[in-house]
Amino acid sequence: MCPGGVVTASASEKGGVVTNGMSFHERDLENANSAVVVSINPEDFGGEENPLAGIEFQREFERKAFELGGSNYHAPVQLFKDFKEKRVSTAFGDIYPTYRPGATFANLWECLPAYVCESLSEGITAFGKWLDNYDRGDAVLTGVETRTSSPLRITRDDDLQSNVRGIYPCGEGSGYAGGIMSAAIDGLKVAEQIIKTYKTMDKTDK
Numbered sequence: 001m002c003p004g005g006v007v008t009a010s011a012s013e014k015g016g017v018v019t020n021g022m023s024f025h026e027r028d029l030e031n032a033n034s035a036v037v038v039s040i041n042p043e044d045f046g047g048e049e050n051p052l053a054g055i056e057f058q059r060e061f062e063r064k065a066f067e068l069g070g071s072n073y074h075a076p077v078q079l080f081k082d083f084k085e086k087r088v089s090t091a092f093g094d095i096y097p098t099y100r101p102g103a104t105f106a107n108l109w110e111c112l113p114a115y116v117c118e119s120l121s122e123g124i125t126a127f128g129k130w131l132d133n134y135d136r137g138d139a140v141l142t143g144v145e146t147r148t149s150s151p152l153r154i155t156r157d158d159d160l161q162s163n164v165r166g167i168y169p170c171g172e173g174s175g176y177a178g179g180i181m182s183a184a185i186d187g188l189k190v191a192e193q194i195i196k197t198y199k200t201m202d203k204t205d206k
């Protein structure tokens with residue numbers, strides 16, 4: 001949840017739209033934004049065979065979002081009441097998107113797998129039971145946040161090294177974190193392991 005924040009453009013490839021969220025220090029802007037995350041497993045995108053299948057899976061929906069947004073890096077948006085009915089919205093209610101450079105009304109079911117949309121619809125409705133107005137009809141969904149965590153993992157052994165000795169895969173890009181805190185903790189874990197490894201080597205050398 002980014003209180004008083006914005007939905008930001010986070011694409012890293014031509015012809016793709018990717019969103020993320022952030023708040024400026026004041027956290028005083030009009031909207032409260034949150035990413036609603038749906039778990040995707042390797043079997044959902046054939047990741048058992050091809051280690052890069054997850055990246056292709058992300059790209060597919062980022063490109064669809066780009067096209068649905070108007071192929072001009074605008075993001076596709078939909079009001080929650082219309083999302084539940086799979087129909088394109090025609091006007092905003094009290095809430096306006098903060099995504100720049102712009103937003104285009106679209107049916108987000110066309111740029112996300114149906115099982116993801118079903119989970120989003122159920123999840124947002126369920127959150128609405130705990131958080132007043134979370135599932136209000138004019139809440140704006142802006143798509144697509146596909147980079148919540150890395151779709152691949154570089155394997156590492158018990159002393160956190162990869163099969164290339166001396167390489168310590170860590171953090172989000174290597175598939176061991178999904179967010180600032182978990183990345184920092186994983187970085188600390190690897191640093192501690194490196195100290196331990198080289199301390200042991202020091203002792204054995206003497």
Ligand SMILES: Cc1cc2nc3c(=O)[nH]c(=O)nc-3n(C[C@H](O)[C@H](O)[C@H](O)COP(=O)(O)OP(=O)(O)OC[C@H]3O[C@@H](n4cnc5c(N)ncnc54)[C@H](O)[C@@H]3O)c2cc1C
Nearest residue numbers: 008010020021022170171172173177178179180181183184
């Ligand atoms: C717009 C946006 C908003 C976000 N908001 C939040 C939030 O509110 N809360 C939250 O918890 N997380 C948020 N995240 C996610 C968070 O930023 C990441 O999870 C976190 O930064 C991962 O840390 P990391 O150290 O693993 O990787 P990174 O922070 O990605 O660091 C990797 C570093 O490696 C450098 N690098 C890459 N390739 C090379 C190379 N070949 N040689 C040398 N250096 C290289 C990169 O320049 C980068 O500095 C957000 C992400 C984005 C994009």
